[in-house]
Amino acid sequence: MNTTALSEMVGMIEIGSTSVRAAVAQRQGRRAFHLLSQLNLPIGLGRDAFTSEWITTENTERCVQAVRDFRDVLSGEFGLAPRQVRMVATSAVREARNREQFIDRIRIATGLQVQVLDEAEVSRLTYLAVRPQLRRLPDFLRTNILVVEVGGGSTDILLFRRGRVTASHVYRLGALRMVHEIGDTTLRASGILGVLYDYVSHTVEQIVAAIHPATPLRMVVLGGEPRMLCNLNARDETDAALTPLPIEAVEHAARTLVPMRVEDIGRQWGMTLHQAETMGPSLLIYGAIARALDTPEMLVSSASLRHGVLTDQLYGEDWVDEFRRQTISSATALARHFRVDLRHARRIAHYARAILRFMQNSVAFSAKDEVILTVASLLHEAGMFVSARAYHKHTHYLIAHSDIFGLGAHDTMLAAYVARYHRRASPRPTHDDFQNLPTEDRIRISKLSAILRIADCLDFDEDAGPVTLSFAIAESTLQIRARTHAPLSLAQRQVDPLGEMFQQVYGLRVLLLQDPGAESA
């Protein structure tokens, strides 16, 4: 038996809106893998979640059986231990009011823990899945690319500008959700196509507005339906070329399929009823987005969320730096959207990171803390977009309600609070929303906000680049030496009141000093 081979193999189970799936992958080459096996059992959780927001007992038990079966295949056929298997759930479970009971039931019955993916994690995994294929595009670093996946309950988009993620959004527009909200029995009514286009138009307009289409824009699509249209479902190459699909073909297929009976679609296209149910509506959404963006064709990816999960399992560590860059890129794009003074914001982010890295010698920070602090720094003045009065509160609201690639809902919330407390009052007992946060979160916010407050005082010279700082701790004082000719007295006057929070959190007073090196520079 070869233990190396064992460690190079991972399995995943995905509880989706229309089916429960499993996959096993084996490490192959550099950041690639070979998909050894895939399993798929259609279970209509989306039908439950998108209509009644409640997963029925019957479907819960069907999921339990499917997960048990998959677990047995993964262990019996591939020798995978539970620690090598990651189980995730997407929008159907996320939106179900009884998701906790559902997750507990799966855990009790199978011994496996379900991780409910939030929207940001879905975006991150989508990025992992599709990036190898995007990089094969010769103009990847020169063009703008919109990655779209229409799922059962939601539509995820990811916008790349010159290779950088600048936006990621999730919309509550899904093929299955649309079918159930409109009523699947009316799909064959005359004029239904017009009704459906009306239904999707609002979200499509939001997408167009959110990405500020810039030419040239290419549209890359993920999802079983376009894959089926291109006959790509049997492929598992993670870095295969994208398949062009003219928008007319998508629209024609949608127009043909929407009015058809699900049974007839299944028979003619050789697919299950669950697949057939979403085929027409899904293609209609893809077509509507492409038409609104005026892209003549879409490029169909053979990748899926499963590829992202498997890549994350096999190569997740390799991607930490890449994700940090992409998250900051996404926050920068957001800052630009809110007309933030980016030069200032970037300097503040630079100082904040420098302080955090120095403080790391005595206080523990995670890699994620640095990303959250950077995002908060870049966006700390976003609230000015709304109003200069009490703008830190607007900043909090704007960040909390934005999609930042790479940050989950929880991390985004933390970034919003960190930015909110960069000025004025520090957290107080009267701030009910803050006080209601778990202790861990309150501590993290305080630690990062205290740093951001100091960093925001250090922008001595708005016309120059960031100055070099050096740090030392002496007699309960954090000495920050700045290599600048600018007078520090004004900055120190800002630091004194704002630094109180730093002192409360770290027990250190903050003192700004001129770096002697500046004299000779």
Next chain:
Amino acid sequence: MNAPERYFNRELSWLEFNHRVLQEAFDPSVPLLERVFFLTITASNLDEFFMVRVGGLHLMTQAVEACRDPAGLLPAEQLEQVRARVARLVSDQYRCLYETLLPALSDAGIHLLTGPLDPAGRAAMEVFFKEELDPVLTPVAVTARDRFPLLHSGSPYLACRVATGPAGAPDRLVLLRLSGPRRFVSLPRKEHTAFVPVETVVCAFLDRLLPGQTVQESVGFRITRNADLPLGEEYAEDLAEAMQRVLRERKTAPCVRMEIGHEASPELRRMLIEALDIAPQDVYDIPGLPDLTALGFLSKLHGLDSLRYPEWPAQPCAMVDPGADPFEQIAARDILLSLPYESFDPVIRLIETAAVDPSVLAIKIVLYRVTDQSPIVRALHAAARAGKSVTAVVELKARFDEAVNIAWAESLEAAGVQVVYGIRRLKTHAKICMIVRRESGGIVRYVHLATGNYNEKTARTYTDVGLLTAHPAMGQDAAAFFHAITGYSEPLPYRILSQAPLNLREHLLERIAEETGHAAKGMPAWIRAKMNNLVDPRLIDALYEASRQGVRIDLSVRGICCLRPGVPGLSERIRVSGVIDRYLEHSRVFAFHNGGEPRVFLSSADWMPRNLDRRIELLVPVVDAAVQRKLLALLACSLGDTRKAWRLEPDGRYRRIESDGAGMRSQEQRYLETVETVGRDRRRRRTVFEPHRPANRKRARTSTGAPG
């Protein structure tokens, strides 16, 4: 052109096939005991035909709305034509027996007594009757129609009409079942061996069996019951239980045929017809022995080898080194086994090796027809006991093997094998085995895909091909196949395999359409295919269109062929032949010209709606160039046979392909080629002796690094 001109009726085509088999029994160039065996095959074939096909036609005649078959015939019309054709076939069978085979056997010193016993014969049978027959024979008197005893389908009976009183009183029927340990008894003779049918002995001793009664007449007869009974699996909680019910119901299913000695009086016939509730037109007169399958014992008589085919022992496959690791060999290249010319052992050995190999994680297999002592099933038991994940899809619906398969399924389950009883509403007919092995490079799947069953007995008499491969795509598809048919996953798109009833027909249609397109553009195009039966109208239509466009189509169809070849404007470029020889042609191999880069497939499926719509079947593309060449050679050989092949004519008749005496007999040719290849391979391979060393000495050497 309307339906009757486009298609032959499948039942009549099958009867023509059986007629061709019967011609082997007539053929003086075939060794005598083999000719007897061919006769018995036609008899057992016909029994099965009645049980399944005629039984099915009977049910269809009772349907509210009868459907016409592709040839345009209603079920009742088909039945009528079948009856007429069967009557001629039966007549030919008995003519063959009495006019050809029995005289020839007699010349060879084997006598079959066909008349009544003379006094000396009766005396000689006295002991046999007293000790073996009398204790087991139970005459059953039939006193009223509603108490008619249950007659076993396929068993020969003796019907005796017995007088019950003074003249004019109605006669009584007495039935004697003739099935026992022996159907024929050897009669000691000085100069030769003679065999007497049991019924002849029984008739000689009727006075003892029915003492004091006046036997007006005694006639042999046999009934056949419908075996095409619905399983009702949609509602069955337990398929094995449902299958047991079907097996029970078969015993009382309606009679679809009665064979009776032609000497039977109208009175006796009437009594039986009424009692069995059988239509008079389903009664077939036979001029002699009921149940010709019983003659099979003659072909198994010891000695007499000069009256049999010369031995053609299966050769070791030239692509397999029996001394080397089977996994390494398969990983190195695809291996094609060509049965029965090559031995089936590599498959058995592979599964046996897998069962004890610690690197093997899982074994999955489809079992359709296995022997009752199957070494493969034994290996599966061993693998399960060794803690491997073993899955066996045991098809309980394999007709007439249901009982054996239920027993196997139960024993495998008891050993810890995960057993699946096939798929609801579908028969799992694919021949596939997958072995999952953990190796240094990760998971490797070894797959065996074949045209024949995992049955070491038929592997000696059926021509089949099997592919052993470690091709990753094939392994991935095999895994997906097993996950789908065991219910772990919905069917997912395959990378290279095609599966019925999902897309196998569509794949074939695409291939045919491609050739059609090439021909339409004036490019070379051909299709060569070998199969057991060709029935599917959609595929036939596609072949017609291909022919019209100029595709040259050569088909080797052993059995049913509904395609009408050689018809101007329809099929003039289609040629159909079929080989009937010592081995049962069973391999399904299809090849398409594909613009000069032939695409070759093997398959478990015939081109029949049954296989393409109601069975789980696989179509396997052959990617290895050497294997492709082997299969193309196989097709060429089969299609080039000029000694044992029959050509289908446009009018539906079959004619032997006559040669000038120097014709090619494909099975012989393939056997000789196999022998030659193996011999050449042996000569080329250097002999290397591999001594068995004590394990501890080997370890000591390794640890010290110095020779001892």
